[in-house]
Amino acid sequence: MIDFNNVELVGQSTPDPLRYAFARKAAPHSGGKSAPVPPPQVQSALQMALDSVPTQSGARCLYIHIPFCRVRCTYCNFFQYASSKTMIDDYFTALMVELKRKAAQPWTQAAPFQAVYIGGGTPTDLSAEQLRILGRAIHDHFPLTPDCELTLEGRINKFGNDKFESALAGGFNRFSFGVQSFDSKVRRAAKRLDDGDVVIKRIQELVAYNSAPIVIDLLFGLPYQTLDIWQSDLEGYLASGAHGVDLYQLIDMQGLPMHRMVEQGKLPMPADTPTKATMFERGVQFMATHHQRRLSCNHWAKDNRERSIYNSLAKTTAEVLPIGAGAGGNVGGLQMMQTRKMEDYIAAINADQYPVPMMMRAAPGGELTSYVKAAFDRGVVAKRTLNLIVNEDLFGRLMPLFQAWEKNGLVKLTEGYVTLTLAGQFWNVTLAQAMIRTIGMLNDASQSDHVAA
Ligand SMILES: C[S@@+](CC[C@H](N)C(=O)[O-])C[C@H]1O[C@@H](n2cnc3c(N)ncnc32)[C@H](O)[C@@H]1O
Ligand code: SF4
CATH class of the missing domain: 3.20.20.70 (Aldolase class I)
Structure with missing residues (x-):
């Protein structure tokens, strides 16, 4: 059961959500389990x-x-x-x-x-x-x-x-x-x-x-x-x-x-x-x-x-080829951050190596996470696009979250769209993170249902 009263997900119920819906902006997180x-x-x-x-x-x-x-x-x-x-x-x-x-x-x-x-x-x-x-x-x-x-x-x-x-x-x-x-x-x-x-x-x-x-x-x-x-x-x-x-x-x-x-x-x-x-x-x-x-x-x-x-x-599903010390990118499902240390960077280039100390293989569902981040950055989540990515009615499964946000003044719901209010726009990164977390919880819940069955 997901708690749609959890203020970290849905924000505070307050007459002034722009200023007080959350305590502070959530740190961006990649989402998914890469x-x-x-x-x-x-x-x-x-x-x-x-x-x-x-x-x-x-x-x-x-x-x-x-x-x-x-x-x-x-x-x-x-x-x-x-x-x-x-x-x-x-x-x-x-x-x-x-x-x-x-x-x-x-x-x-x-x-x-x-x-x-x-x-x-x-x-x-x-x-x-x-x-x-x-x-x-x-x-x-x-x-x-x-x-x-x-x-x-x-x-x-x-x-x-x-x-x-x-x-x-x-x-x-x-x-x-x-x-x-x-x-x-x-x-x-x-x-x-x-x-x-x-x-x-x-x-x-x-x-x-x-x-x-x-x-x-x-x-x-x-x-x-x-x-x-x-x-x-x-x-x-x-x-x-x-x-x-x-x-x-x-x-x-x-x-x-x-x-x-x-x-x-x-x-x-x-x-x-x-x-x-x-x-x-x-x-x-x-x-x-x-x-x-x-x-x-x-x-x-x-x-x-x-x-x-x-x-x-x-910010969407584009691949980004990184070049230079401290550059980050993603190619062919691999997410990488190149070394920030100048000496290591130059040594790697001279040795004909990639200057990449650490790399992650993108989690399945990376496209969904990218869409969520891009949608909140733009200020609107579209049912059709969201559901097309996952090939199921995820928009419908997320409706309790959207309704709680609407009640708290963060979004406006219209047929097929969740549009951020001014307060929602200010908290857009926090809302994107909350949606990514909720999708993770919904997936975990349906996996344990399968196991139980
Ligand atoms: C990394 S800087 C590079 C641009 C250039 N060097 C300059 O002097 O602005 C790019 C942008 O990051 C933003 N930035 C830097 N520190 C920030 C912070 N603590 N909070 C929010 N934005 C920040 C600034 O608006 C800056 O224009
Ligand atoms: S420290 Fe450098 S990168 Fe950061 S804002 Fe100043 S000039 Fe730009």
Whole structure:
């Protein structure tokens, strides 16, 4: 019996579910029971997957990781290495070896890639020449669809016209800049480089090139970021002219520099969950008032120039080929995270090995888990799609969960659809995790019924 009164699954019954349905955002979890590949078999299993030519290929993406930043931002958990020219150059050399080796595999050549993402860290810390070489190498060695989206992530600091033009010449056609906040006090406290007015002006210049979509990330909940400052940040997005924006709530993890600074009294507390919920509400209202097109719970576009192909594909059933230290991906049912340690990465590449210390074989039902995560990210679960994946009426079996959510103000039920309310959108990751857990419990229950029978 599943307890549909369990607040961890269905949330609190409260007049204010946006702020109080759950205590805090659940950590994303892969769901399903994937099995580790025994370490001695990691190399051969991956080689076998990359040697094979799939008869049918779904969407595929390429992810390349650049693990350097000039300065570590206080709130960030992605920081790996401080940018140093020698280290970046050595890394770039190894990266190009891995890129060409992976490009030559039969699996890679079997079908075109729809989206490429160069993420970090701060990929815009590569030199102008490296950006051009990287872009050209991707075009020269990988099969790409004619409308392939090639995103370069980074920040505007030291991203001059030379780098922008070089990246365009390399074939990058989408640029994603972390802004976080346009407020100079918030920025300095977070150790962001450049003041807010410099950032707005630079984004306006990049947009005025009229060469590619320019999208930005904003964070809400940072120390010193009051509701008024958040309102100005949202207005800053409009003023910048950027083609799209992601609004992310700050995830405050143990071990972040920000956390220590708060404990030492050097920074005020970041926003609590109810305040972040209010900030999210303001963000959603602001985007609606200004007729921004919503692409997901957290992402909006100004116009059709922003397509956000990588984000939507990588969150669904697309396969993602990873390249670089700290890159993660999944190919042929194998999920892997490449080593984050620079020395190990370079040693593996020099030894003609895959830099993969650990790999998992995807659990059966991986497609279902991916659909659930993608559906909640978009804000709607569709009965037809869900039931088609599992070939049974799972939507019907989940109805008690959906009804409990509806009672608690998290979703709205209509024929064949579960649509997230504003509160549900704020808690979308928590709801996705709750649904994945419930499916697991339903499956366990029906397995024990079979055994009992
Ligand atoms: C890993 S960063 C890379 C982009 C670039 N280096 C930059 O300076 O923003 C990508 C995005 O992760 C988000 N991010 C980083 N730390 C976060 C945190 N603690 N909570 C929520 N989002 C975070 C930020 O919005 C950032 O733009
Ligand atoms: S936000 Fe970007 S620049 Fe700052 S530490 Fe994280 S990855 Fe590096």
